[in-house]
Amino acid sequence: MKSLLQSVAVVALGALALPALTLSALAADMDKKSPEELLDAAKAEGQVVVYSFTSRIKKVEAAFEEAYPEIDLVGYDISSTEQITRLQAEHQAGVANADVVYISDAPVVFDKLLGAGIIGPYVPPRVADRVPAEFKNPLLAQRLSTKVLMYNEQSHPDGPPVSNLWELTTAPWKGRVVMVDPLQRGDYLDLMTEIVLQSDAMAAAYEAQFGKTIALASGVNNAGEQFIADLFANDVILVGSTDDVNAAVGKLGQSNPPIGFTSYSDRRDNAEEGWALQLANSVEPSPGIVFPAVLGIAEGAKNPAAARLVIDFLMGDESETGGAGFKPFYVPGDYATRTDIVPHPDAVPLSEFAAWRVNPEKTATIRAEVADLVLTLQ
Incomplete structure (x- = not known):
């Protein structure tokens, strides 16, 4: 007492x-x-x-x-x-x-x-x-928790409309990839940072997609940075919130919906919100981060x-x-x-989830550099 x-x-x-x-x-x-x-x-x-x-x-x-x-x-x-x-x-x-x-x-x-x-x-x-x-x-x-690539399963009942992250940088997906601005939300910046940390996997995925070794543009240091640069050059759509991504990607009744990075757990709101969000787990080299x-x-x-x-x-x-x-x-x-x-x-x-596990200490070492890269691309 x-x-x-x-x-x-x-x-x-x-x-x-x-x-x-x-x-x-x-x-x-x-x-x-x-x-x-x-x-x-x-x-x-x-x-x-x-x-x-x-x-x-x-x-x-x-x-x-x-x-x-x-x-x-x-x-x-x-x-x-x-x-x-x-x-x-x-x-x-x-x-x-x-x-x-x-x-x-x-x-x-x-x-x-x-x-x-x-x-x-x-x-x-x-x-x-x-x-x-x-x-x-x-x-x-x-x-x-997660930030991963999600698609509209009503519009794509046979599975994800892409099989490789690099497809998001190609003409069919110009202006049709959605995510929250990485400079406004830290978990999306962590996603971009992990893509850079996984540059070896991104280089291998590039070769698998295009049949040739990746050639880096001037001032680009690795395959991860090149992917981010190419994604922004392909008019990635930056929005203010995860709900904005979910609505754009998941809304029912779309014939040609965009694809986007969001939270896997937001599938819980599919019925309530009228969405058809689904995880693109089979995408190479990874759908995103956990x-x-x-x-x-x-x-x-x-x-x-x-x-x-x-x-x-x-x-x-x-x-x-x-x-x-x-x-x-x-x-x-x-x-x-x-x-x-x-x-x-x-x-x-x-055990079957293909997302990369973030290592906070490694992420912290280059996070500011990735933020600077994203800022220049915007």
Whole structure:
């Protein structure tokens, strides 16, 4: 009881009463607690603020508040790029508005947020032994998300209309490839960066498509850069949001729809939105990328117990599909990092998914250079 009262006092008084070392010790103690042990302190806090890169936070909010009616979850749908900017500005101003940060764009997050002490890690002890080490360090990955080539399966019932990424640079696809501007959304820039990192595979795919060795244009360093340059020269259509891509590519009733890079998991909205999105998994050398959606606790979080409770909730319950907390993400195209959550039956198994797995550290090394390339091409 004494420990609980101390935790509540810290929530009420912030960092005014206790030195940083004591606060760190209390946080470390809280990291070890079960959801049941966190609950009283979380109820005393009464609220928890989540910055989320996915609009599905609204469904999480409803489910969390049903499970914990004494705690108000305030979820903000903010893109990863915007989150990074906002969190950096808030940190510099000495303000902590968020408690939980749910975000993609790991190459930047690991460096600019985690490395700068703006967010910190938390792995719920309840699920720690069911998440592989690669998904617990340096931040907890709740699931794997995607940015991949998708097509309209109503218009192309026999499969993808292309078999090789290089076809997107040819005349039949001029002005008919859609994606979000990579300079506006970090996960699309990560896609472009991975294409450059996979230049050997892109060179081999070029030769397979055109029957000759790739010739690089002046100032172009590798096959990946050449693909990006050729894609932009072929009038790729840049839009403002993933939903814009989905509507353009997936809308029912089209005779000659475009193709585009978007989230595999957005197939979940096909029936509701009137789309016919489908993954082009057979495209060589890869349809795109798969990357972690990570969770962290904001430095100086006002509601530290409730923050940990939310992260535990987002990791799913003890059922084989993760229950209410994971339900918004138990869809084809999202892959749970927990080994005991069964794969979605309608999804391409992860072992057969041809998307490249992003390595955040490698991506970070050339990401700025790829951004500069994209800027010159625009």
